[in-house]
Amino acid sequence: MTVRTASVSVQPAAAASLNATDRGRLLSGAHHDPHALLGAHPVPGGVVFRALRPYAQAVAVAIDGTRTRLDDMGDGLFSCVLPLDAIPEYTLLVTYDGTESEVQDPYRFLPALGELDLHLIGEGRHEELWTALGAHPMTHEGVLGTRFTVWAPNAQGVRVCGDFCHWDGNTGFPMRSLGSSGVWELFLPGIGEGTLYKFDITRPDGTHTLRADPMARRTEVPPATASIVTESSHVWGDAEWMAERAAQHPVHEAPFSVYEVHLASWRPGLTYRQLAEQLPAYIGDLGFTHVQFMPVAEHPFGGSWGYQITGFYAPTARLGTPDDFKYLVDALHQAGIGVLMDWVPAHFPRDDWALAEFDGRPLYEHEDPLRAAHPDWGTLEFDYGRREVRNFLVANAAYWCEEFHIDGLRVDAVASMLYLDYSREPGQWVPNEHGGRENLDAVAFLQEMNATVYRRNPGVVTIAEESTAWDGVTRATSEGGLGFGLKWNMGWMHDSLEYMQREPIHRQYHHNEMTFSMVYAYSENYVLPISHDEVVHGKRSLVSKMPGDWWQQRANTRAYLGFMWAHPGKQLLFMGQEFAQGAEWSEAHGPDWWLLDPAYGAEPDHRGIRDLVRDLNTVYAREPALWQRDTDPTGFTWIAGDAAEDNVFAFLRHDAHGTPLLAVSNFSPAVRHGYRLGVPEDIPAWHEMLNTDAARYGGSNVLNQDPVKPEPHPTHGRPTSIQLTLPPLATLWLRPA
Structure with missing residues (x-):
């Protein structure tokens, strides 16, 4: 714009000045309505123009090519009154250090929020x-x-x-x-x-x-x-995936095996876009249906693994921009892999630049200090009873699903949200209005979150990390449940790992640790998790938990994974465990990939377990008996659930048509020849389709010849039975030939 010197007269400064109260509040940043003071406003005798530009040498107003210098009123305030009948279109000419810039006045605009x-x-x-x-x-x-x-x-x-x-x-x-x-x-x-x-x-x-x-x-x-400030320019290429996701069966009736990843340490140094070139191929080769990211939202301390969040709406900038993260999700979808992510609405850190006492008083956290302070993590708990806070979190769940096409949210630390007395001693908590220990505000929030996410995003699943016996975690909200799609089975994880860590000679006295899960297996829709939490802080990696020498440790691991994939429920395995990494996970260096590289003298033992995981996923995906009736008691039948002295477990899984799959685990180092198991009499022969003792997995290659034919020998309450050779520390899967 070309401007010329003003030809209009300027009214006295007194007409353009502010009263002391407004001036003081404006200059101290404590005025609720600066637009009423700054900008252009009709006044007696014309229009007052007022600008706040601290450190400016001069400010002028430009109207239709004509400029008028505003009077310096001190403290960065500039103003004057022009004899105009109406407020015109105008710009400001602001001079700093002798350089003049033409700018729009922010205080001439109406609100941009509806x-x-x-x-x-x-x-x-x-x-x-x-x-x-x-x-x-x-x-x-x-x-x-x-x-x-x-x-x-x-x-x-x-x-x-x-x-x-x-x-x-x-x-x-x-x-x-x-x-x-x-x-x-x-x-x-x-x-x-x-x-x-x-x-x-x-x-x-x-x-x-x-x-x-x-x-x-x-x-x-x-x-x-x-x-x-950001805006997205990513063009999604996953329309086919999104359409199929919306039309598919519910997750609890579909194959669902999850590879859990800490993105920053999976292969340290990779950006989101570099991960998009490597991660889909790796997960796809192993046959996992989904990947689960540990928290992606921005967090100040990397050692928290993302579980202490300060930027709930921002993917961490450590690995790239939000569009870069979308690119990674898009690449996984185009490779046929679903994307889950950890979501952490249970607490937030106390950093003084983030949410804690955000506007000078408790806002996102509860106003009661006893309710606000999380007793375990030094963080603050959200005030789920405040509607704006609840809205912040519910919308956040929808945001990740809708803006980033996330297929599921694994909700962290649900138990700490549900109970007022969680990790608190008597006197440190106040009962709810009914005298109970349940956090009714948190219950209402979780129900609203689940109902909203499922209504807005067909095909998405929510998963609860909930370790108590709360009734109805995966029951529909319309029936009084919390409304989650799946729940981590922490009881199965704890009991089965306790059993596996015992020497085989002692396992017979703890047989129930492997069978107890079936007592409650159908009370919820379960995921069986071997997550990052089980391979850190001195708990040892999965293979290192196992007793015996190196061969027995690997054999135990293979047998356990075979048992896990056959057990009712979905599966989750943390990175590094798929190839029997011996060291605990550390976010500083991630998995020991060199164990798979022959160039570094790597043993084939590790590649064998990775091959087993691949085959488990492959067979699992094509055998509906292993997933179709996960939440239906008629989908499971014990054959031998009481063979404690033998350390043997045998059971049938059934698909929707009743077609069975037989899983047999021998958690003893002894080979059991001629081991007889009762089987359905209408199956003429059985085929051994998976044996964790196979040589290609690093086992001793004790196999059963095909076909295995039943005999009219009553066993386990059935008129027919088969004889199997059970390899040492191994799991077998057999299906009708």
């Missing part, structure tokens, strides 16, 4: 909250810029600051309060993709705190903590 958004936020029912709060590049009233919005109901004032104002709170841009919603809003022209920002909040006591945006969709790489 009344419906505010209504839904106030009701705690904005299911797409990420579209309303945070930083959003947009065109508003014909001008490009970014709308900033933040919920801070206790603040006296809020200013946006960032790299555009040299992180000086005094030069930040004051936001306006949008009434009783507690939301503050400002449209900043000329601000766009890549801009770093935070909110400078004036607390109720007048002090200031600089906070990252709770709704930030992108962050700086830790340890830096700024939020970043």
Whole structure:
């Protein structure tokens, strides 16, 4: 724009000045409505133009090519009154260090957030909250810029600051309060993709705190903590996957085997896009149906593995941008692999730039210190009874599923949410309104989250990490349940690992540790997890838990995996365990991949167990008996559940048509020749389709010749039976020939 010197007269400065109260509040960042003071406003005698530009040498207003210099009112305030009948289109000419820049005035714009958004936020029912709060590049009233919005109901004032104002709170841009919603809003022209920002909040006591945006969709790489303005340009290529996901059977009636991954350490140093080139091929080769990422949301301390989150809406910047993360999910989908992720709504850390006492008072955390402080992790628990907080979390669950096409959320630490007395001594907690220990607010939140996610995202699954006997974790919310699709079977995991760690000679006295799971197997829809939690902090890796020499340790591991894949429930295995890594996992270096590389003298023993995992997944996927009736008691029958002295377990799995699969595990190092098992009389012959003792897996190659034919010899209450040779420390799978 070409401008010329003003030809209009300027009214006296007194007409453009502010009263002492408004001036003081504005300059201290404590004014609720800066738009009423700054910008252009009709006044007696014309229109007042007022700008707050600390450290500016001069400010002028440009109207239709004509410029008028504003009077310097001190403290960065500039103003004048022009004899105009109406507020015109105008820009500001701001001079710093002798350089003049023409800019749009942020305070000439109407709010860029709609009344419906505010209504839904106030009701705690904005299911797409990420579209309303945070930083959003947009065109508003014909001008490009970014709308900033933040919920801070206790603040006296809020200013946006960032790299555009040299992180000086005094030069930040004051936001306006949008009434009783507690939301503050400002449209900043000329601000766009890549801009770093935070909110400078004036607390109720007048002090200031600089906070990252709770709704930030992108962050700086830790340890830096700024939020970043972002917008997505990723074009999804997984339409076929998404359509099939929506149309498929429920997860509990489908094959579901999960490879759990810590992205930053799977192969250290890889970005999201580099992972997209390697991870789908590796998981696809092993035959897992899904990958589960340990928490992806931004977290300040890498050693927390992502379980102490500060940026609930932002994928960690350590590995790339949000679009880079979308690229990884897209690549996995196009390879036919579902993507699950850990989601952590149970707590958040106390970092003073994040959520803790966000606007000067407890906001996201409970106002009762006993309810707010998590007793185990030094963190804060969310206030699930506050509708805006509940909305923040429910929308967050939907956000990951909808913006990043995540296929399932594994919800961390559900037990710590459900109980008021979790890890608390008497006197440290207060019973609920009915006198019980249940956290009714958390129950309502989990029900709302599950119902919302399932309604909005067909084919998505939610999974509870819940270690207690809470009734109805996977029961529908309409029937009073929590509404999860699946639940981790922590009891099975604990009992079976306790059994496996015992010397075989002692296992007969603990036989029930392997059979007890079937007493409650159909009380919920279960996942059998051997997760990262079981291979850290001195618990040893899976193979290192096993007794005996190296051969026996590997044989025990193979037999256990065969038993696990045949047991009712879905499977989850943490990275490194698929090739019997001997060392505990460490986020500092990840799996010991060299164990698989012959160039480094690697033993074939590790490759053999990886080959077994591949075959387990392959056979599992094609045998409906192993997954179709996981939650139906008629899908399982014990053949020998009481053979304690032999350390043997034998059972049948049945598909929807009744076709059986026979699984037999011998957890003794002795070969058992001619071991007789009762079988259904209508099967003319059996085929051994998997034997964990096969030589290609590193076993002793004790196999059964095909076909195995039944004999009219009553055993186990059945008129016919078969004789098998049971290899040492091995599991067999047989199906009708």
